[in-house]
Amino acid sequence: MGGWQFANVKDGTFAEYVHVTDADGNLAHIPGAVSAHEALYTTDMMSTGFAAAENAAIPIGGTVAVFAQGPVGLMATKGASLQGAGTIIAVETVPKRQELAREYGADHVVDFGDTDAVEESMELTDGVGVDAAIEALGSDQTLQDAIKVVKPGGTVSNVGYHGDGEYRHIPREEWGVGMAEIDIVTDLCPGGRLRIKRLLRLLANDRVDPTKMTTHEFEFDEIEEAFQLMDEKRTL
Amino acid sequence: MGGWQFANVKDGTFAEYVHVTDADGNLAHIPGAVSAHEALYTTDMMSTGFAAAENAAIPIGGTVAVFAQGPVGLMATKGASLQGAGTIIAVETVPKRQELAREYGADHVVDFGDTDAVEESMELTDGVGVDAAIEALGSDQTLQDAIKVVKPGGTVSNVGYHGDGEYRHIPREEWGVGMAEIDIVTDLCPGGRLRIKRLLRLLANDRVDPTKMTTHEFEFDEIEEAFQLMDEKRTL
Amino acid sequence: MGGWQFANVKDGTFAEYVHVTDADGNLAHIPGAVSAHEALYTTDMMSTGFAAAENAAIPIGGTVAVFAQGPVGLMATKGASLQGAGTIIAVETVPKRQELAREYGADHVVDFGDTDAVEESMELTDGVGVDAAIEALGSDQTLQDAIKVVKPGGTVSNVGYHGDGEYRHIPREEWGVGMAEIDIVTDLCPGGRLRIKRLLRLLANDRVDPTKMTTHEFEFDEIEEAFQLMDEKRTL
Amino acid sequence: MGGWQFANVKDGTFAEYVHVTDADGNLAHIPGAVSAHEALYTTDMMSTGFAAAENAAIPIGGTVAVFAQGPVGLMATKGASLQGAGTIIAVETVPKRQELAREYGADHVVDFGDTDAVEESMELTDGVGVDAAIEALGSDQTLQDAIKVVKPGGTVSNVGYHGDGEYRHIPREEWGVGMAEIDIVTDLCPGGRLRIKRLLRLLANDRVDPTKMTTHEFEFDEIEEAFQLMDEKRTL
Structure with missing residues (x-):
């Protein structure tokens, strides 16, 4: 179900207790070594961001550009690293996010406020383009840029x-007039017990620390304030 | 090289004899059971059209829509059939091509002159859409239509x-706002000895008869007239 | 669940009415054009035999050898045909099955009673071996033979x-001392609504007629006699 | 050619200068940031060991067991890490190699001198088995062990x-009587300019330091002594 049911259809997912259908397929135990704070990230940011990298068909040692370094983009950067990328270019303009991008594995950060992201990415790859470009924002401009920087035979993962x-x-x-073997693929946050268990394992064995992305923490009964904050997208 | 070198760079490919680089990789013997007339089709129409179907990730018994039934589209229709498609919808308005589409395996022919190709394709699949949509024309409209008729999780093969x-x-x-796991993939005519040998085998063992598509035949010294005909795209 | 639950765990699957868990995932409507007799084949012989071919990574126009032509092997032969195989070699010694193998798409039938199946298969492929070898019997000998006839880079599908x-x-x-990129893959009958719907579509659109394999027919209340017949494996 | 030609057929590959066929496909520039010492590893240990991991279809966060930690096995361990494995079990008895295995990413080291490697691996995965098992030795015993520890649906990569x-x-x-969807795949050291460039990139960007595996260094004119050492397989 990819979380869709629980996020969009089923009532009560923000209550203290919630009924889960197909529990064997949808519930994963949190290992002792993993805190609730960490575990929370497996259900969206890690699963979605990593999926972006998994779908990008990154060859080991290949080049990757990740457009936008919000939480999903940052996890896509980390995901590219976990998939064996040889060079990772993160495109982002917010300084705090640029810094996190480097911590999660970016070799280069392209600030599209200062420079043309496409030109810079092409230059960083000696004019060849990247094996994989990840779109983690959802805008027409970045999708176009992703297509522009990917080389023939490469993949754009949205x-x-x-x-x-x-x-x-x-x-x-730049799409190669429809003949350059460039794939444009898309995905939604994949879920399920087996996947979440694997993501929890990455936490338990210290492969990634998503809590660096945490900007605010709330107690359970402050949930309304938390939603308000998210709704307003207050900046860092 | 996918034929690119011989088609676009190397001189002399229309002479009686031609120098072939990497002959072991680029030359295939024509079996006795296959005529030169038949064999000719392996180098472009069959290889390109079949590639469209191979890239379309058609599940056995799946549904496929093929937009445009020129020679590449017709071979894509045949390719879909050879990949085990359960239902093939061919979109075409020229009667002769519609007829050939049926011979090459189309279960339904949608005449976009009479009807809306997208609506009709959706109706033929009970509103679900197709597993795979093949674009064999190269227009913005048909690419859009292909995206519109493919279902979540499906593939658009251009x-x-x-x-x-x-x-x-x-x-x-219709693209699922970038989250419906719809892949848009592209390709160019794949070549090489091993592939061409496999295509020749399909001819030798009567899996396909591409000569039904032949509209004119020329002797070697009529080559200029042939090119003129192609250039003018004289209709059937 | 791949049918496992219904075949091995759940009671009542041979009763007039049966309770089905996860009905949306496990039940498929039989289209009007498909008889119950035909539909029956989708749940095992077609699904298993076709899976053997799907897993075999057959390149379009490639060569395939199918070892044993019982009902699963026959459907593997048909599956290889539906996957675009260029040459299909069926290995079988029972005349009735040899005949059906040809009807389902075999170009050559190798009678291992008369000849060495490996030698004959190598000869039929000019000493090269096949792209894919399918084991549809379950014996050590045929698995070994399958490995022996597959060429470097090929697949043995069990x-x-x-x-x-x-x-x-x-x-x-013959395995290439573990370095010849020969994959040995295995599978069990895949099930589920989506798959069965696709297989029913192949029947509705006359891609395959599995009823040629039927040797006996029974009414519902003759079920015990039917099982007895199966248990004794009475020959044709 | 996967290096085969240069390793086994072509003369002169140990001379000061050597003739290279298809130079565009077979020669890669060594970036300034990479030493000759490091670069040497790309042509065999890194390429072969990483291929073992790439072929193993490791899901991100998945579990992997690597049998034998010689140079190829150590690079397979590192490769599993670069492919995002969540838990890596290295099976090895030589202390120096055990230590390197940990440095290259192993979470657990199983000493088959002290304990049963299969039992221990099963225990470390709560009786479930691993997603992928890599055989990096070439013995019947370890291949059997690899098959025994891999879970249904997993991959044995040799x-x-x-x-x-x-x-x-x-x-x-343990193979699941041929029905457990366990794939057994094999490979030989893949080569070529594009791959070697990608591996050099991993060195240039400090993703891996293969020189930790170096036990002896020789000047060019000491080549005979070096071969003698290799031939005698003198231990560490």
């Missing part, structure tokens, strides 16, 4: 939620 | 050459 | 149930 | 060279 506009635009020439 | 315009347009909603 | 003996034997040299 | 004996033995029951 996990951004594209919320508005009638179309997304594929730049025809 | 082999059309997109020759003009700045952009191709992805219809955002 | 669907035979290996019921006895402590070991299966991989012939070391 | 890169060991199996140099003697008529057969390798598949333990029938």
Whole structure:
């Protein structure tokens, strides 16, 4: 179900106790070595961000550009690292996120406020382009940029939620006029017991520390305030 | 090299004799059971059209829509059949091509002159959409239609050459707002000895008869007339 | 669940009515064009035999050898045909099954009573070996033969149930001393609504007629006699 | 050619200068940041060991057992780490290699001198078995052990060279009687410019330090002594 049911259809998922259908498929024990704080990240940011990297068909030692370093983008950067990328380029303009991107494995950070992200990415790859480009924002511009920087035979992996506009635009020439074996793939947060167990294992064995991304912490009864904060997207 | 070198770079490929680099990788013997007329099709129409179907990740018994039934589209239809498609919908308006589409395995022919190809395809799949949609024309409209008829988790396989315009347009909603696991993949005619040998085998063992698509035949010294005909795209 | 639950754990699957868990995932409507007689084959012989071919990574136009032509082997032969095999070699000694193998797409039938199946298969492929070898019996000998006839880079796809003996034997040299990129893969009958729907579609659109394999028919209340017949494996 | 030609057929590969066929496909520039000492590892140990991990279909966060920690096994351990394994079990009895295994990413080291490697691996995975088992030795025993510890649906990835004996033995029951979707795959050191460039990139960006495995260093004119040492397999 990829979490869809619990996030969008089923009532009560923010209550103290919740009924879970197909519990054997949907519930995972949290190992003792993993805190609730850490575990929380497996259900969305880690699963979604890693999926972006898994779908990107990154060859071991390959080059990857990750557009946008929000929590999903940061986990995509970490995911690219966990998939054996040889060079990771993170595209981001917020300093705190740039810093985290480096901590999660980015070799280069391209600040699209200062420079053209496509030009810079091409230069960093000696004009060749990247093996894989990950779109973690959901805008027409970054999807276009991702297509522009990927080389023939490469993959554009989208996990951004594209919320508005009638179309997304594929730049025809950089797409190789439809003949360059560039794949454009998409995904939604994958879930289920087996996957979440694997993600928990990455936490238990110290492969990743997602808590670096945490900006605020709340107690259970402060949930309304937490939602309000999220709704307003207050900056760091 | 996918034929690129011989088609676009190397001189002399229309002479009586031609120098072939890496002959072991690029030359295939034509079996006795296969005529030169048949064999000719392996080097482009069969290889390109079949590649469209191979890349489309058609599950055995799955549903496929093939947009445009020119020679590549017809071979994509045949390719879908050879990949085990359970239902094949061919979209085409030229009667002769519609007829050939049926011979090559189409279960339904949608005439986009009479009807809306997207609506009709959705109706033929009970509103579900197809597992795979093949674009064999190279226009913005058919690519959009292909994206519109493919269901979540499905594949849009493009082999059309997109020759003009700045952009191709992805219809955002039908694309599942970037989260529906719809892959858009592209390819160019794959070549090489091993592939061409396999395609020749399909001819030798009567799996396909591409000569039904032949509209004109020429002797070697009529080559200029042949090119003129192709250039003018004289209709059937 | 791949049918396992219904075949081995759940009671009542041979009653007039049966309780089905996760009905949305496990029940498929039989289309009007498909008889109950035909539909029956989707749940085992077609699904298992086709899976053998799907797992065999057959390149379009590739060569395939199918060892044993019982109902699963026959459907593997048909599956290889539906996956676009260019040459299919069926290994079988029972005349009725040899005949059916040809009807389901075999180009050559090798009678291992008359000839060495490995030698004959190598000869039929000009000493190269096949792209894919399917084991549909479950014996040590045929698995070894399958490994022997597959070429470097090829796939051995097993669907035979290996019921006895402590070991299966991989012939070391023909296996390429563990370095020839030969994959040995296995599977069990895959099930579920989506798959069965696709298989029913193949029946509805006349891609395959499994009823040619039927040797006996029974009414519902003759079920005990039917089981007795199966148990005794009475020959044709 | 996977290095085969240069290793086994072509003369002069140990001379000061050597003729390289298809130079565009077979030669890679060594970046300034990479020493010759490091680069040497890309052509065999890194490429072979990483291939073992790449072929093992390790899900991100999955469990992996690597049998034998010679240079290929150690790079397989590192490769599993670079592919995002959540738990890595290294099976080895030589203390120096055990230590290196931990440095390259092993979470657990199983000393088969002290304990049963299969039992211990099963225990470390709560009786479930591993997602992937890598055979990096080339013996019948370790291949059997690899099959025994892999769980249904998992992959046994062999890169060991199996140099003697008529057969390798598949333990029938642990193999799931041929129906457990366990794949047994094999490979040889993959080569070529693009791959070697990617491996050099991993060195340039400090993803791995293979020089920890170096036990002896020689000047070019000491090559005979070096070969003698290798031939005698003098221990550490």
